[in-house]
Amino acid sequence: MFEALARIRHRRLRRDLSAYLDEMLSPGARRRLDGHLDTCGACRQELAELRATRGVLSDLPLAQVPRSFALAAAPQPVEGLRPAARRLEFGLRLGTAAAAFALAVVVIGDFAGLPGGEEEEEAAPVAMQRHEGEVVPGIVPAPTMEGEGRVFAPPMADEEEGVEVAPTPEEAPPELGYAAPEAGDIAEEEPTPESAPAPTGVEVPAARGAEEVAPEATPAPPIAEEPAAGAVEEVTPEATPAPPVAEEPAMESLISEDAAATPEAAVAEGEGALSREDVVRWLEIGLGAGVGVLALSWALVLRQVRIRAQ
Amino acid sequence: MVVADEGKLIESSRQGDLAAFNALVELYQRQVYNLCLRMLGSAEAADDTTQEAFVAAYRRIDSFRGGSFRAWVLRIAANASYDELRRRRSRPASSLEAAREAGTPIDLASPAAGPEEEALRRELNLHLQRGLATLPPEQRLAVILRDVHGLSYEELAQALGCSQGTVKSRIARGRERMRRYLMARRELLPRQFRLEGEDSHV
Numbered sequence: 001m002f003e004a005l006a007r008i009r010h011r012r013l014r015r016d017l018s019a020y021l022d023e024m025l026s027p028g029a030r031r032r033l034d035g036h037l038d039t040c041g042a043c044r045q046e047l048a049e050l051r052a053t054r055g056v057l058s059d060l061p062l063a064q065v066p067r068s069f070a071l072a073a074a075p076q077p078v079e080g081l082r083p084a085a086r087r088l089e090f091g092l093r094l095g096t097a098a099a100a101f102a103l104a105v106v107v108i109g110d111f112a113g114l115p116g117g118e119e120e121e122e123a124a125p126v127a128m129q130r131h132e133g134e135v136v137p138g139i140v141p142a143p144t145m146e147g148e149g150r151v152f153a154p155p156m157a158d159e160e161e162g163v164e165v166a167p168t169p170e171e172a173p174p175e176l177g178y179a180a181p182e183a184g185d186i187a188e189e190e191p192t193p194e195s196a197p198a199p200t201g202v203e204v205p206a207a208r209g210a211e212e213v214a215p216e217a218t219p220a221p222p223i224a225e226e227p228a229a230g231a232v233e234e235v236t237p238e239a240t241p242a243p244p245v246a247e248e249p250a251m252e253s254l255i256s257e258d259a260a261a262t263p264e265a266a267v268a269e270g271e272g273a274l275s276r277e278d279v280v281r282w283l284e285i286g287l288g289a290g291v292g293v294l295a296l297s298w299a300l301v302l303r304q305v306r307i308r309a310q
Numbered sequence: 311m312v313v314a315d316e317g318k319l320i321e322s323s324r325q326g327d328l329a330a331f332n333a334l335v336e337l338y339q340r341q342v343y344n345l346c347l348r349m350l351g352s353a354e355a356a357d358d359t360t361q362e363a364f365v366a367a368y369r370r371i372d373s374f375r376g377g378s379f380r381a382w383v384l385r386i387a388a389n390a391s392y393d394e395l396r397r398r399r400s401r402p403a404s405s406l407e408a409a410r411e412a413g414t415p416i417d418l419a420s421p422a423a424g425p426e427e428e429a430l431r432r433e434l435n436l437h438l439q440r441g442l443a444t445l446p447p448e449q450r451l452a453v454i455l456r457d458v459h460g461l462s463y464e465e466l467a468q469a470l471g472c473s474q475g476t477v478k479s480r481i482a483r484g485r486e487r488m489r490r491y492l493m494a495r496r497e498l499l500p501r502q503f504r505l506e507g508e509d510s511h512v
Contacts, residue, residue, distance in 0.1 A: 018482035022456075024463055046489070053489045056434060057457035062344045066357060069339045070332035075365045306400065 010040060017047050021054060085305045092298035099294050103287035110280045316379060323371050331371070335364050338380060341459060342387040348454045349391035351443055359394050363387040381461065381468040388451050388469065395447055437499060441491035449484030456481050 013036045019025050020033050037043055316337070322330035342363055346356035367386050374382050442450050448470075455461045455469055466477045492499060 015479075015482060018485050019478050022463070022481075024478060049489050049493055050485055053485055053492055054457050056438060056492070057453065057488070058460065060435065060438060060458050062340055062458075063347055065339050065343045065360075066353065068336070069343070069360050069364050070335045071328060071364060071368060074326065074328050075368055 010036070010043065013040075014043055014046065017043065017050055021047065021050055085301065089298065089301045089305050092294060092301055096291060096294040096298050099287055099291045103284065103291055106280065106283045106287060110277075110284065320371070320374065320379060323368070328368075331368055334379070334383075338383050339364070341380065342383060345384055345387050345454060345459065346391050346394075348439070348442060348458060349388070349447070349450060350394055351439055355394055359390045360387065362393075363390040366390060377468050378465045381465040384455065384459070384461070385469040385471065388455075391451075392447060434499060437492065437495060438488075441488050444491060445484050445487055449480050449487065452477060452480035453484035453488060457485075 013033050016025055016029055016033050020030065023030075025033065037047065316334070319330045319334050323334060339360065343356055343360045346359040346363070347353065350356050350359060363383070363386050366389075367383055370386065442454065445453065452466065452470060455466055456463075461469060463474050463477050466481075467474045470477060470480070
């Protein structure tokens with residue numbers, strides 16, 4: 001017990017040996033260490049070795065300079081190319097961050113059951129087109145993404161794109177990753193309020209299929225992972241508050257607000273209702289891929305800048 | 311050079327007076343060069359890095375806000391050395407060569423010394439350089455600036471851009487590593503070191 005305390009004290013005081021050598025200890029600390037040195041041979045030895053170490057280092061002569069380093073001419077204040085590359089790098093970094101943020105907003109909006117207003121409308125037609133011939137599970141890339149100002153690899157490249165995103169930036173993966181599982185969770189948890197023999201939408205395709213097949217039949221089973229605002233409004237065109245879907249009060253109020261505030265949205269929904277979640281899905285895919293491409297080009301530019309810096 | 315003169319030179323340099331700046335270069339080039347030499351372990355790299363540091367110093371002279379000019383200029387040299395070390399790391403092909411460089415003896419011919427003494431000095435120098443190369447760069451920098459260049463803790467805080475507490479602990483850790491490194495090779499070291507090392511009454 002006593003020994004253990006002494007050992008702790010020894011270890012703590014030992015750390016002060018270097019400053020002791022430089023006479024940079026406070027008077028109190030110096031006195032404590034002095035007292036310890038009187039009784040501790042190991043510390044005395046170590047102090048001597050440290051002193052010798054310092055001694056040989058300070059005995060090192062300074063080498064002569066091989067030449068004069070005086071500047072022949074005043075250096076240019078800046079070198080042309082590097083700042084430009086730096087700016088490009090900065091812009092790309094900003095763009096990546098912005099895209100990642102937008103993606104986060106869309107994903108969060110997706111969960112909260114708040115389809116993003118204009119984004120949705122501009123993307124809607126495209127999504128509709130794709131929609132007709134397609135019972136295929138979600139996630140086919142392409143034309144939609146042109147909205148992002150990025151041209152993309154052929155379909156199916158998409159999933160790779162997603163994967164590619166993973167190693168490069170920090171932003172993208174988390175969002176993409178957590179979108180899927182949570183959606184699943186919600187779908188499973190949803191106790192399917194009233195009605196509906198519950199096709200219990202397990203996944204996107206299932207949900208979409210159901211809606212597609214029967215817009216009028218079975219009042220929109222609240223299958224969807226997202227509270228499927230579209231479906232809800234369809235059932236109750238007069239915009240009754242409190243849609244049956246939501247379980248969280250917050251979500252409820254948000255949705256009802258949405259429905260009440262924009263009556264014409266209901267009309268728009270009439271056409272776009274089926275694809276609302278697709279639209280969100282597309283947005284997520286598009287933004288996710290956008291983030292990937294931006295991050296990738298950012299990484300490339302950054303590398304260029306670094307290389308040039310050499 | 312008197313401090314007042316130095317202040318004038320700095321002032322003129324700020325106004326773009328190249329001759330004044332070059333006078334400062336002459337004053338500090340030996341210290342800057344030696345810092346780079348010890349940090350990088352290669353004369354060639356030290357030459358380039360020293361020049362780079364003075365170019366950077368000229369461009370950034372406006373950012374000198376008083377205090378020790380030596381510490382300021384050594385900080386720029388330290389940053390230039392860090393950049394060089396980073397570049398080496400990002401060039402994996404040459405990292406081996408860099409590692410070898412870092413451990414090569416730096417030729418410090420001392421004409422006054424006899425041949426035997428000269429041999430001992432070279433050997434010690436070799437071990438010191440190799441030992442320094444094993445330290446993490448920030449500890450290496452602290453030890454070099456403190457023990458080789460003799461900066462005060464205050465100047466060190468300025469040169470390292472950190473608090474005196476951090477300075478103290480970096481020096482302590484760096485010296486501790488150097489001590490272990492040298493003690494592990496004490497039989498290879500000059501007698502002077504061994505004798506001092508064994509003497510516990512200091």
